[in-house]
Amino acid sequence: MIMAALPPFADLLAFDAAARHGSFTRAARELNVTQPAISRRIAALEADLRLKLFDRATKPTRLTPEGRQLMETLRLSLSQIEATILELRRQSDSGRISISAAPGFLSFWLVPRLTALRSAFPDFEFSLMTGDQGSGEILSDIDIRFGDGNWPGRQSHIILSETVFAVCSPLFLASRTAPLEIATILEGPLLDLSDPLSRWYRWSTWLAALKQAPAGKLNTLEFDSYSTLVSAALAGHGIALCWSGLLDQYLETGSLLRISEHAAKSHRGYYVTTPMSTARNAKLARVTSWLIKESVTRDASSGAKQQF
Numbered sequence: 053m054i055m056a057a058l059p060p061f062a063d064l065l066a067f068d069a070a071a072r073h074g075s076f077t078r079a080a081r082e083l084n085v086t087q088p089a090i091s092r093r094i095a096a097l098e099a100d101l102r103l104k105l106f107d108r109a110t111k112p113t114r115l116t117p118e119g120r121q122l123m124e125t126l127r128l129s130l131s132q133i134e135a136t137i138l139e140l141r142r143q144s145d146s147g148r149i150s151i152s153a154a155p156g157f158l159s160f161w162l163v164p165r166l167t168a169l170r171s172a173f174p175d176f177e178f179s180l181m182t183g184d185q186g187s188g189e190i191l192s193d194i195d196i197r198f199g200d201g202n203w204p205g206r207q208s209h210i211i212l213s214e215t216v217f218a219v220c221s222p223l224f225l226a227s228r229t230a231p232l233e234i235a236t237i238l239e240g241p242l243l244d245l246s247d248p249l250s251r252w253y254r255w256s257t258w259l260a261a262l263k264q265a266p267a268g269k270l271n272t273l274e275f276d277s278y279s280t281l282v283s284a285a286l287a288g289h290g291i292a293l294c295w296s297g298l299l300d301q302y303l304e305t306g307s308l309l310r311i312s313e314h315a316a317k318s319h320r321g322y323y324v325t326t327p328m329s330t331a332r333n334a335k336l337a338r339v340t341s342w343l344i345k346e347s348v349t350r351d352a353s354s355g356a357k358q359q360f
Contacts, residue, residue, distance in 0.1 A: 219303070234264050
């Protein structure tokens with residue numbers, strides 16, 4: 053009787069993917085279906101509920117209040133399902149630990165530490181997975197997420213607090229001497245990261261956080277991948293925003309230079325998260341503790357190199 057009240061699970065999954073990505077096209081790519089198929093699923097769900105879940109007049113598409121309500125409940129339920137599936141998988145593959153994170157975090161923070169990680173745990177097998185931060189769809193043992201640390205059904209530990217400043221390559225800086233004034237930085241080009249869900253700082257929100265209003269339209273080049281954006285910065289194509297602790301390897305070698313004392317800070321950051329159901333798993337606790345300690349040790353040894 054209760055199950056009959058639920059809409060088809062495929063419709064709910066389509067809604068979940070579209071809500072997380074803020075895009076029907078990206079949702080279709082994730083679920084390996086066509087964009088019209090996602091649209092039909094969501095239209096069927098809206099018809100079942102007799103209300104709109106998305107405000108299609110906005111770009112990117114945004115959730116209505118009712119859509120946000122459904123999203124929060126659906127996320128909690130899927131997190132509980134995730135925890136159960138993780139436990140079942142672990143019973144058949146107890147020797148492997150999977151770690152997921154956004155591609156940029158994996159590339160710039162975790163991969164440079166792989167040798168140290170494997171040396172610290174020679175008896176463990178590790179699997180690295182890329183995933184959308186905080187979305188919960190990646191069924192990994194440890195998920196490194198960006199946000200405020202509050203996710204239903206998960207325990208979290210901060211490893212990088214959010215402090216964001218401007219960097220560029222020595223090639224781009226040329227004859228100018230750091231630190232640069234904001235007006236000089238805004239001459240650009242400014243390498244900008246597209247983000248439909250408004251999770252990370254873009255140049256417009258970074259300037260707003262500093263209460264620095266640009267005189268006109270920003271001179272930006274937009275990227276949908278932070279890894280590609282950093283590659284462009286290294287090649288001297290413009291100025292990038294850098295999250296403290298994420299690009300230390302380039303700041304320490306001088307491949308990138310911090311060019312301003314201005315920095316935006318928030319209550320958010322990168323967190324090591326695990327399902328509540330694995331709280332007593334000794335292996336996960338050891339790896340989590342190592343990741344936290346590595347971040348603290350790294351901050352203590354390299355933080356001064358990023359300051360004027």
